[in-house]
Amino acid sequence: MARSIEPYDPDHDGILEIEEVHPNFVEVYFVPPEHRLVEAGLDPKKANSYRTKLLDINGQHNFLTIYPISTFGNRPDFLKPKYGRIERITLDDPNIIFGFDMAVPPTPAEVRDVLENLPSTFTKDYAYGLGLAKPYRFIINAVEALSDCTEIVITGKHATGPAPDGHGIFYIATQNFEQARLELNKIDRHTDSARRAVKWTAAHNILAERLGVPMLDPKAGRHPYRKLFTTVAEGKQDLSEEDQNAVIGALTRHAADIADHQPEKLAKLRGDIELVTLEALIIRYERMLGENQVEACWQEFFNENPFILNMAFGYPVIKVRNQASVGGRKLSGDGEKITDFLVKNSLTNNTAIFEIKTPQTSMLNRTPFRDGVYTPAAELSGSINQALDQKYQFQKQIAQIKDNTRLYDIESYAVHCCLVIGRTPEGDDQKKSFELFRRNSKDVEIVTFDELLEKLKQLSAFLRAAEEQTS
Incomplete structure (x- = not known):
């Protein structure tokens, strides 16, 4: 009833x-x-x-x-x-x-x-x-990765592991369940603490820089997890040797338990770190856009984060070299052509040339050529010709470049040129003129700095939504 x-x-x-x-x-x-x-x-x-x-x-x-x-x-x-x-x-x-x-x-x-x-x-x-609950979903993921079981039994009567009778039951001993709960809570606390510290410092530094007040570094804390999260949230690629040893030591002490019970934890930890790093990178990118950084600063930024350049293409690329010589040296020794980045398609080895300018570079002339029609600024057209000249020199001297550098896995079948320059123009007529111009620039792909930032934000939103969907 x-x-x-x-x-x-x-x-x-x-x-x-x-x-x-x-x-x-x-x-x-x-x-x-x-x-x-x-x-x-x-x-x-x-x-x-x-x-x-x-x-x-x-x-x-x-x-x-x-x-x-x-x-x-x-x-x-x-x-x-x-x-x-x-x-x-x-x-x-x-x-x-x-x-x-x-x-x-x-x-x-x-x-x-x-x-x-x-x-x-x-x-x-x-x-x-x-x-x-959502923070403990990784226990489920671990059981599914370690067995074909369809039922979890949390028990004080059996050791952790699949039932020996093969009935699809995975036992988790109460003490191991509690151990997993505490460890996941610990990771969440260190992650949240590091994230708050980095966000507070980022907000402080944006205002402090404009007031002429000394900027601060986030407090990394003592625990190796906290130091790790703080470091990646800042967008740094390297830990000090001392911190690396501390993190490795902490993970090593738990290696057996992780391998036996929660292998998905490491995958989740890596995903969290990558997402926090991406969000910190976006904050840094936005801060740089608000400043009058010179070309060298932007070249260094992309050199530290080459994956951003990948988003300018629809195919997989890897960096071959930054500040690469593509030929053009005269008998006097001067006139060497240097491209900011030489990359290649990771599947076909076909090369591409990147030329990096600044967000402040003029894109269009201020005075319209005709009503509603604007022509490209000299800096834009000049940068396009610069990239085309680098392409010409590279294709002409590809054999010598291979021999001199001993890089034999690069090809010049159809060298792609990409120009990262300026910002998207404001105003409907300016946007129309800019799009008409760059869509007819068949040999040089033009990408603005704010477009790359928007791609980063979309990637972050996609990863965040995917994380929430699977949590």
């Missing part, structure tokens, strides 16, 4: 129904709300036909089983298991089932108490789908 459990808000959260299977054993089901069914393109009048199991509460054998499902109608896995392979999480250790006194709660309020009194490792609001 089914009886409804009064929800917090049935219209918003959906309805829970509880069925008694036999004395002291009940099953709890979720009936989705109308707005979730509408989002999923399902008939809200047939809500009861979409009810899905959420819980087994067994007082006789002292266990509670959670069925983690997706409860959001706008997701393709609506009402399906929200993890990749794990379909059930069972708690059979009374020490971690707070509020569960080995008897099925007789009232709806006491059923909710069971959920509310679960450890903080778990999601407690059924409207958001039960299971492990």
Whole structure:
């Protein structure tokens, strides 16, 4: 016989129904709300036909089983298991089932108490789908990477590992589960602390520089994790030897546990570091755009972060050399042609030439040539001819360059030229004139500094959304 459990808000959260299977054993089901069914393109009048199991509460054998499902109608896995392979999480250790006194709660309020009194490792609001809370999702990922099991049992009765009978159960000993929880919490604390320190310092330095006040370095802290996060958040590529040894030592001490229980943690840590580094890089890029930096500063910036140049193309490139000689030397010894960056397609070895100017470079003449038509500024057209001359010299002397440099894996089939210069013009007529000009520049691809910044921001937003989607 089914009886409804009064929800917090049935219209918003959906309805829970509880069925008694036999004395002291009940099953709890979720009936989705109308707005979730509408989002999923399902008939809200047939809500009861979409009810899905959420819980087994067994007082006789002292266990509670959670069925983690997706409860959001706008997701393709609506009402399906929200993890990749794990379909059930069972708690059979009374020490971690707070509020569960080995008897099925007789009232709806006491059923909710069971959920509310679960450890903080778990999601407690059924409207958001039960299971492990977002910061601990990596435990699920680790189990799925280490086994083909479909159920996790957190227990005080078995050692950690797959059940020997092959029934698809992965046991996690209570002490190992607690160890994983504490370690993940520790990483989150150090990450948050480092992020706050770097953001505070970045905001302070932007204002301090304009006031002529000395700028600060973020406080790295003592813990090697904190130092690591702070360093990458600043956009630095290298740690001091002392810090490298400290980080390696800390990770080495946990190597066995990571390898045995949570290999996905390292992958997640790397992803977090890369994302924080990218966000710090965007802050640095924006700060440089607001300053009158010379060409050399921008060349150094791209030399430190060559992946930004990759985004100017639709194919994979790797840097061959910065400040590369492409020929053109006269008998007197002068006139050497130097390109800012020589890169190549990592699959075909075809080369490309990058010429880096500054965001302050004029793009169009201020006075229109005709009504609504603007011509390219001398700095823009001159930079294009400079890149074309470098291409000409490089193609003419490619054989000698290969011999002199012993770089034999570069080719000049169709040398691509890319010019990073100026900012996107303001005004509709100026934008139109600029696009008409550069789209007809078939031999030199023109990219503005603010366009590269926008690509970085889009990449950051994409990675952040992907992280949230998988968390």
